[in-house]
Every structure is written in C-alpha cells, then in structure tokens.
Amino acid sequence: MDFLQPPYGLFAPDVDLVVNLPALGKLREKFPSYIFRAEKAQAMARKFAINHILPRSLETDKKCSQDPTYFDWDLWHAANRAKFTVACLPEKLGGLGWSALDNAAALEEFTSACMASTANFVFNVFGLLGSMVECKTGIVLDMVKKMAKAQQEDKPLFYSWAITEPGAGTDMEDACAMQTMRPSCHAQRVPGGYSLSGVKCFITNGSMAHYVIVNMPTDQERPLETMATFHVPTNAKGFFVGRVERKCGQKASQTAEIFFDKVFVPEKEMWEPPGKGFDHTREILSITRGLVGISAMGIARGALERCIRYAANKKTANGRLIDQDWVRFAIADMLKDLHMVRAAGYNFAIALDTFHVWKIFDTAVVKGATLLPGKILMADSLAALANNQLANEAGTRFKKKIVTNEVLDSFVKHGSALKAAGSDLAMKVSSRVLDIVGLDGMAREFGMEKCFRDAKVTQIYEGSNQANLWDFFHEEVGRLV
Amino acid sequence: MSIPKEYFEVVRETGKFAKREFGEHALDWDLNPDPSHITSLWIKSLGLDLPVLTIPEEFSGVGYGPVCQALVVDAMASRCPGVASVFVHHFAGLFPVQFANKDQQTELWGAATGKAGRGIAGVVFDHDGALSIKPSGNGFILNGTSSLTANAQYADWASVFTSDQKGNPICFVVDNRSPGVSLGPNPELPGLKINPFHSLVFKDVAVPAHAILCNPEKSAQLMEQTRDLLHVLTAATALGAARTAYEKALAYARERYQFGKMIIEHQEIRRMIGAMRMKLDAATANLYEYFEENPGPLSRADRKASLVKAFCTDAAFDIIVDAIQVHGGYGYMHEQGLEKLMRDAKVLQVLGGSNPQLLVEAME
Numbered sequence: 001m002d003f004l005q006p007p008y009g010l011f012a013p014d015v016d017l018v019v020n021l022p023a024l025g026k027l028r029e030k031f032p033s034y035i036f037r038a039e040k041a042q043a044m045a046r047k048f049a050i051n052h053i054l055p056r057s058l059e060t061d062k063k064c065s066q067d068p069t070y071f072d073w074d075l076w077h078a079a080n081r082a083k084f085t086v087a088c089l090p091e092k093l094g095g096l097g098w099s100a101l102d103n104a105a106a107l108e109e110f111t112s113a114c115m116a117s118t119a120n121f122v123f124n125v126f127g128l129l130g131s132m133v134e135c136k137t138g139i140v141l142d143m144v145k146k147m148a149k150a151q152q153e154d155k156p157l158f159y160s161w162a163i164t165e166p167g168a169g170t171d172m173e174d175a176c177a178m179q180t181m182r183p184s185c186h187a188q189r190v191p192g193g194y195s196l197s198g199v200k201c202f203i204t205n206g207s208m209a210h211y212v213i214v215n216m217p218t219d220q221e222r223p224l225e226t227m228a229t230f231h232v233p234t235n236a237k238g239f240f241v242g243r244v245e246r247k248c249g250q251k252a253s254q255t256a257e258i259f260f261d262k263v264f265v266p267e268k269e270m271w272e273p274p275g276k277g278f279d280h281t282r283e284i285l286s287i288t289r290g291l292v293g294i295s296a297m298g299i300a301r302g303a304l305e306r307c308i309r310y311a312a313n314k315k316t317a318n319g320r321l322i323d324q325d326w327v328r329f330a331i332a333d334m335l336k337d338l339h340m341v342r343a344a345g346y347n348f349a350i351a352l353d354t355f356h357v358w359k360i361f362d363t364a365v366v367k368g369a370t371l372l373p374g375k376i377l378m379a380d381s382l383a384a385l386a387n388n389q390l391a392n393e394a395g396t397r398f399k400k401k402i403v404t405n406e407v408l409d410s411f412v413k414h415g416s417a418l419k420a421a422g423s424d425l426a427m428k429v430s431s432r433v434l435d436i437v438g439l440d441g442m443a444r445e446f447g448m449e450k451c452f453r454d455a456k457v458t459q460i461y462e463g464s465n466q467a468n469l470w471d472f473f474h475e476e477v478g479r480l481v
Numbered sequence: 482m483s484i485p486k487e488y489f490e491v492v493r494e495t496g497k498f499a500k501r502e503f504g505e506h507a508l509d510w511d512l513n514p515d516p517s518h519i520t521s522l523w524i525k526s527l528g529l530d531l532p533v534l535t536i537p538e539e540f541s542g543v544g545y546g547p548v549c550q551a552l553v554v555d556a557m558a559s560r561c562p563g564v565a566s567v568f569v570h571h572f573a574g575l576f577p578v579q580f581a582n583k584d585q586q587t588e589l590w591g592a593a594t595g596k597a598g599r600g601i602a603g604v605v606f607d608h609d610g611a612l613s614i615k616p617s618g619n620g621f622i623l624n625g626t627s628s629l630t631a632n633a634q635y636a637d638w639a640s641v642f643t644s645d646q647k648g649n650p651i652c653f654v655v656d657n658r659s660p661g662v663s664l665g666p667n668p669e670l671p672g673l674k675i676n677p678f679h680s681l682v683f684k685d686v687a688v689p690a691h692a693i694l695c696n697p698e699k700s701a702q703l704m705e706q707t708r709d710l711l712h713v714l715t716a717a718t719a720l721g722a723a724r725t726a727y728e729k730a731l732a733y734a735r736e737r738y739q740f741g742k743m744i745i746e747h748q749e750i751r752r753m754i755g756a757m758r759m760k761l762d763a764a765t766a767n768l769y770e771y772f773e774e775n776p777g778p779l780s781r782a783d784r785k786a787s788l789v790k791a792f793c794t795d796a797a798f799d800i801i802v803d804a805i806q807v808h809g810g811y812g813y814m815h816e817q818g819l820e821k822l823m824r825d826a827k828v829l830q831v832l833g834g835s836n837p838q839l840l841v842e843a844m845e
Binding site (some may be wrong): 065078122164167169170171174176177178179181182201202243246247248249316317324326330385427431432435436437438439440442443444445449452454456457461464467468 | 805
C-alpha cells in the first residue's frame with residue numbers, strides 16, 4: 001500500500017463523514033439532506049483547512065511566540081468571507097445555516113489543522129450562545145443583525161465569555177463550589193444599572209473582544225445567590241485589557257486578563273438577573289464542553305495524520321518507520337481511540353440538533369419565520385416588534401419549553417464526558433506521536449510538536465477535566481446515591 | 482546505595498550555583514536562547530570544577546564517577562533541564578577519553594580543563610550510518626551529516642562513534658573548529674531550548690591518526706558504555722525536572738482555594754500528587770539501583786541503562802503533566818515554568834532513542 005499520501009484526512013480532499021461513522025448511513029436514508037449538508041460542511045471546512053489554515057499555522061505560532069499580541073488577520077478575513085464567523089446563522093440571515101452536526105464535522109477539520117487559528121473565527125459564537133439562553137427576541141435579533149452586518153462589511157466582531165477569575169476557576173462552573181467561592185469581582189447596584197469592578201483572567205479573545213459577556217455577583221458574600229450576567233461593550237469607560245498571556249501552545253488564540261474599574265452597565269444589558277448567572281454559565285457549558293471535546297479530538301487526529309505521513313516517509317535501518325511492528329500497533333491503538341471519541345462526538349452533535357437549542361430551527365414558528373424574505377427579517381420594523389416586552393417574554397418561554405432543565409442536565413452530562421475524553425485523547429495522542437517520530441520528527445516543521453503544545457490546555461479550559469468528571473458523576477450517578 | 486559524603490557537598494554547591502546563576506533566568510533563556518548565556522555560565526561553573534568533575538585527578542580533574550555526575554545534573558535540572566543537558570552531553574563526550582593513550586588524554590583533558598577554547602565536549606552516535614570515512618595518510622577524511630546532536634553549537638570537540646570502511650566500529654575525536662565542520666539547520670525542538678540540537682555537517686574533514694581513541698573491539702564496547710552513561714544522565718536530568726514539578730504542585734495545592742477548601746484537601750488532588758510522589762520515588766530508586774549494580778565504569782552494557790532512561794523520563798513526563806493539571810490555567814502559562822518543564826521532558830523522552838524504540842531494542 002502506498003502510504004505517501006494517506007488516503008484520508010488532512011492530506012486528502014475527499015469527504016469521509018459516513019466512511020468514518022458508518023452509522024450515519026441509516027440517518028442518510030431517512031434524512032438525506034441532513035447528512036448531505038454535513039458532508040458539504042465537512043468538505044468546505046477541509047478545503048479551508050488545507051488551503052488556508054495548514055500553510056500558515058506554524059508561521060503564526062512562531063510569530064505569536066515572539067509577540068503574543070500578533071493576530072493573523074489574513075486568515076480571519078478569509079474565514080469571514082467564507083462565512084465561518086456566522087456559520088450558525090440561518091442562510092436567510094446571511095449565515096451558513098449550520099446544524100450542530102455540520103458544526104461538529106467542520107470543527108474536526110479546522111482543529112486538525114490548527115485549533116488556535118480556529119478559535120479566532122468560531123469562538124465569537126459565544127455572543128449568540130449567550131443571547132440564546134434567555135432568547136429574548138429583541139436581544140437575539142439584534143445580535144444576529146450585528147453579526148450579519150459585520151460579516152457583510154468584512155469587519156471583525158468578537159465576543160468573549162468571561163468567567164474565570166484569578167481566584168476562581170472551577171468555582172465559577174459548579175453550583176456547590178460557587179457557594180463557597182471568594183469572588184474578586186463585584187457588580188454594584190447603581191441608579192439605572194450596575195457598576196462592575198474586578199479582574200477576569202485567561203479570557204480567550206479578551207484582548208480582541210468588542211463585547212464581553214461576564215458573570216459577577218451583586219453580593220460577594222453570596223456569590224451563587226447573586227451571580228448575574230452582563231453584556232458589556234469593551235469601549236465602555238473603565239474597561240481595560242491587561243496582559244496578553246504567553247502560553248505553551250494555542251498561541252494564535254489570544255488569552256488575556258481583563259479589568260473592570262467601575263464599568264457602568266445599564267439595566268437592559270443585564271442578561272441574567274442576580275441568582276441566575278450560574279444557570280447561564282451552565283447552559284453555555286452544556287453546549288461548549290462537548291464541542292471542545294470534538295475540537296480536541298481534531299487535534300489528536302491532526303497529530304496522528306501528520307505522524308502517519310511522517311512515518312511512511314521516514315527511512316530507518318530496518319525499512320520505513322511505519323514498517324516497524326511497534327509503530328503499527330501504536331498507531332492502531334491511537335486510531336482506535338480516535339474512532340471511539342469521534343463516534344461519541346458526532347452522537348453529541350446529533351443530540352444537540354435533536355434536543356437542544358438547535359431544535360428551535362425545527363419548530364413550526366421558526367421554520368415559518370425563516371420563510372419570510374431576508375429583507376423583512378432584517379428590517380428595523382421587525383426589530384422594534386421583537387424588542388417589546390411581550391415578544392421578549394414569549395421568546396424566553398418558547399425556548400425554555402424546548403431546552404428544559406432535564407435537557408440541560410443531560411447535555412452537561414454527555415458534554416462533560418466528551419470534553420474529558422476528547423482532551424485526554426488529544427494529550428495522549430499528541431504526546432505519543434512524538435515518541436514514535438523521535439527527535440527528527442519533533443522538529444517544528446512537521447507540526448507535531450505544536451499539536452502537543454496545543455493539546456494540554458484542552459484538559460484545563462472549559463472546566464478542568466476534574467471539574468468535568470465531577471459534573472459527569474453527579475449527573476450520571478450522584479443523584480442516585 | 483551509599484553515596485560518598487563528598488558527593489553531597491558537590492551537590493549542595495551545585496544546587497546553590499544553579500539557583501544563583503540560572504534559576505531565575507531559565508524562563509528568559511527558554512525564550513531567548515542566546516549562546517552567550519551558556520558560555521559565560523560555563524566559565525563560572527569552572528569555579529566549582531563542574532566541567533572537570535569526571536576528569537581523573539592526575540590530569541587536574543576531580544575524578545568523580547557517574548553517580549556524582551548524575552547527582553550534579555539532577556541538581557541543575559531542577560532549575561533548568563536545558564542547562565543540565567549541556568553538562569550531560571559534555572560528560573558523555575568526555576567519557577571515552579579515559580580509555581585513550583596518555584598523550585591523547587593529556588591533550589583532550591587539557592582542552593576540557595579550560596586551558597584551550599571553551600572546553601565543552603559533545604558526543605555523536607551514528608546509528609543511521611550517515612557518516613563515512615576514508616583513509617588519508619595516517620588519518621582519514623570524514624564526510625556526512627550527523628543525526629541531531631546536543632551541544633552542537635557549544636562543543637569545541639566531540640567524541641564520534643561510527644564505522645570505518647570495513648564496517649568495524651571506530652571511535653575518534655573530531656575538532657569542531659576544523660575546516661569543513663558546520664552546523665545543520667536548527668530544527669527548533671520544543672524543549673531544552675538553551676541547548677539547541679543541530680546536525681553536524683562534515684565536509685572533507687581531515688581527522689589525524691592520533692584522534693582515534695581506540696581499536697575496533699574496544700570502540701564497540703565504549704560506544705555501549707558511553708550510550709549507557711548518556712541514558713542514565715538523561716534519567717537524572719528528568720528526575721531533577723520532575724522533583725521541581727512535584728514540589729511546585731504540592732506547594733500550589735496547599736495555597737490554592739477552590740470548592741470551599743485548599744485543593745490539597747480534595748482527595749482527587751491528593752491522589753494525583755500521591756501518584757506523582759510514587760513515580761518520583763520509583764524512578765529515583767530505579768536509577769540508583771542501576772548505579773548500585775554498576776558502581777564503576779558502566780561495564781555491563783546490558784541495555785539496562787536504556788530501560789532506566791525510559792522509565793525515569795516517562796515518569797518525569799507524567800509527573801510534570803499532572804503538575805500542570807493541578808495548577809489549572811496557570812500551569813499552561815510560560816511564567817509558571819511548568820509548561821517549559823513539560824516541553825523539556827518531552828525531548829528527554831526521545832533523546833538517545835525514543836522510549837518505545839529503546840524498549841524494543843533492549844529485548845533484541
């Protein structure tokens with residue numbers, strides 16, 4: 001067999017969604033367009049990964065080593081023109097109308113080339129996800145319009161989600177922990193709104209963001225009972241970006257400290273009232289943890305495909321490296337784990353489409369609305385209508401009927417398991433491939449050492465794997481004991 | 482095993498030296514690996530006799546054996562495995578010299594004791610048969626590109642193990658300043674950055690007869706011994722790095738508050754740190770048991786050293802990765818120093834042969 005070009009993955013442009021997960025074939029029989037669209041998303045993403053991400057990821061990583069504030073705008077603009085920045089918006093509204101499965105298929109392709117570069121054009125979805133939690137029609141429509149407009153004008157629009165504080169990581173992601181946390185941030189009630197003060201750290205895109213969605217308690221003595229969520233424009237008075245961190249990997253994606261010095265936020269920009277902030281976090285995590293698991297699986301895949309290519313070309317005293325028995329066993333062992341996590345990942349994505357917020361797109365109301373011409377959907381008159389209180393409350397009720405507490409519990413459970421599994425896989429595989437390729441293969445040019453540096457943080461962010469396992473146990477077993 | 486008292490004195494002084502001279506600069510050197518950092522450090526280290534530790538007393542050295550070398554590189558690695566790796570390859574490069582004839586010894590030890598040049602040595606193994614030599618006069622001409630080699634940009638000379646035209650093992654010393662010797666490109670490995678690996682490119686390099694250290698039979702054995710020394714010193718380097726990671730994790734767990742208590746109070750964190758301690762102790766025992774069996778010049782050459790290296794570097798890697806995990810996001814940041822240790826340990830795992838490869842070969 002000719003190994004020179006592995007006939008799949010990053011080094012081949014063919015669509016292989018159903019090849020990799022044959023069970024999708026049954027779905028394709030029943031819902032051909034669902035699978036067809038996912039294959040299309042995969043093909044688009046792989047092409048972009050090969051043509052745009054792969055050729056520059058090493059160079060960008062190096063530039064960011066020297067200057068952590070370097071940002072690859074060319075790549076961002078290319079991604080924006082391909083609409084990856086608004087992929088989740090319906091096509092009528094200027095997006096790609098991607099389902100969760102489409103997203104998963106694309107994410108795997110992007111992150112197998114470079115996870116950090118991917119973060120730069122997909123993580124702004126935090127804005128939309130954040131607004132969808134309460135699903136107030138006015139806020140969501142405003143968000144959608146802003147995103148669509150920015151994309152059309154090819155202007156960046158970054159959202160950051162600011163949870164972690166210097167003294168509180170896990171404590172911001174777990175209800176019991178939050179009760180005992182020592183918050184450094186405080187939202188003080190003032191006439192007309194709140195005044196935010198404190199520091200958030202390790203904030204992805206914190207230095208790039210135009211808006212930050214931030215959680216702070218109104219009473220530091222009772223963080224869980226008073227945690228609230230605010231939507232803050234970063235040009236607000238009193239908002240500062242601190243240091244952009246120098247990290248081990250994922251260097252193309254900036255991580256920053258952000259400071260709030262009596263930042264005034266009007267009442268209407270409080271997205272969740274005191275006491276509801278934790279639920280907001282949990283709902284976002286119920287989606288993002290699983291997607292981080294899928295992304296981390298992509299890192300593992302990228303490392304493995306690079307390793308296979310290298311081993312097929314590397315000559316040793318006993319033939320090619322890939323001809324060594326121990327190398328074949330190691331690769332098979334890793335591929336086996338990759339297949340398992342990938343199956344879990346796609347299962348999670350299909351479940352998001354079936355039960356979580358994506359299900360909204362399947363409801364008669366939304367289906368009907370998206371039949372309207374785009375011009376009407378984006379018109380100011382509709383925005384005014386959407387913004388009245390009745391409409392807002394109807395939006396919230398409508399969404400909460402679909403995304404119930406039971407749904408959230410289930411997705412926190414599956415998402416946490418997937419996040420831990422995907423990130424453990426990323427770390428294990430990216431480290432092990434270096435043991436296979438040795439010193440020569442560890443050279444920067446082959447990209448595997450970068451996969452290794454990028455992988456470690458996936459075990460840490462979106463809740464440390466320990467926090468994820470804790471949640472998983474609680475949801476799966478803890479209620480019984 | 483019983484360790485001579487005077488070794489502890491050396492280790493204590495090395496520890497102080499490491500803390501003072503590069504403990505605080507290691508992170509900066511990782512980002513800006515300027516060679517002058519090592520060259521000026523080297524001169525200072527002569528004050529403690531570190532570079533001449535292994536050289537016999539009759540040649541103005543200290544004459545301490547592999548155990549002391551291991552303790553010294555461990556102490557240095559706890560501050561910076563990259564700096565330690567310079568000494569590791571220096572010691573390995575010096576090792577064959579003691580088996581040369583007296584005149585050669587006088588000359589080479591003289592270079593290393595600082596009377597000429599910087600005196601840093603290196604070592605080149607030619608497992609892939611990439612080097613070729615052809616006779617010329619009394620000596621020979623060397624050509625080829627070596628595999629990636631540590632100390633490449635620092636070493637004045639290197640001990641080279643390869644085969645002659647008939648396929649017989651040969652060991653000789655090459656002066657890296659001779660015409661025709663150059664450095665290959667920097668592969669930019671992720672770790673040990675202060676000691677960038679390069680291949681050495683030899684283009685018609687004249688090697689005089691007196692540079693040949695010993696006959697073929699002896700050369701084969703010497704190569705195994707030198708490789709074994711490199712393995713055990715690499716293991717010691719990993720232990721130094723792992724100990725630092727373990728201590729940092731333990732200290733951090735005692736001061737980090739999360740989930741209503743210091744994280745050391747959480748059983749899962751205790752289990753992780755307990756596993757770190759277990760691996761550190763087991764790896765340390767593994768290395769010093771090896772020395773107990775091989776107190777002298779590492780004559781067994783039974784591949785045990787490669788197993789020791791695989792075990793200790795794998796253990797160190799696991800310990801460091803978990804230390805990062807205990808630190809959460811802070812562990813991933815450069816300023817904490819742990820992610821550097823992880824990158825360094827990753828290189829140690831593949832240095833001198835990647836660990837799975839070594840296990841396979843050890844059983845051949």
